[in-house]
Amino acid sequence: MPYTVKLRITMFERAATLAGFASDYALAHAMGVNRSTIGRVRSGNLQPGAAFIAGALVALAPMTFGDLFEVGTGRRLAAQPAVPAKREGHSHVDHDKTDRTTDRSTGLCGGGVAGRTCCRLV
Template structure:
């Protein structure tokens, strides 16, 4: 199974709220991504893409582990 980056449930909301970004619209605007993208990722309908991950880390000043997790690692097995 290929590794996938997933958002930690509730993490973006919690961090956004703490930084005054109380709506999905406000979070999306601050991150420079589409509101629909934020919604789909938070609703579990879509995995976060590189642009959302990079914007989250740089614009919210958080570490990767604060918001994201790697799921389905192959434990180093050769492909």
């Protein structure tokens, strides 16, 4: 069964406040992600990816993975709504407004940060 990762919202917000981040913009900058990504993860519309998790651990040190995230198995964790597919053929979308190409040999999209893949074709 696949594993899912969910943000511990209260702990994340507390850690950000204690670290001195006055806004989501400042926190996003320190994490190396877009401000909107923080909002989508916080609302449950997006599962935190590797860049979000790594950025949170760096920006909110000495917090640990277990402090900020929880891991579940199988079905989505409670209170986490399904992420609607916004582009045909993609399991999720975390792109900016520019069109992205897909490598048909691997099924991976090239829409991630700095050319890293961000989603797999369904």
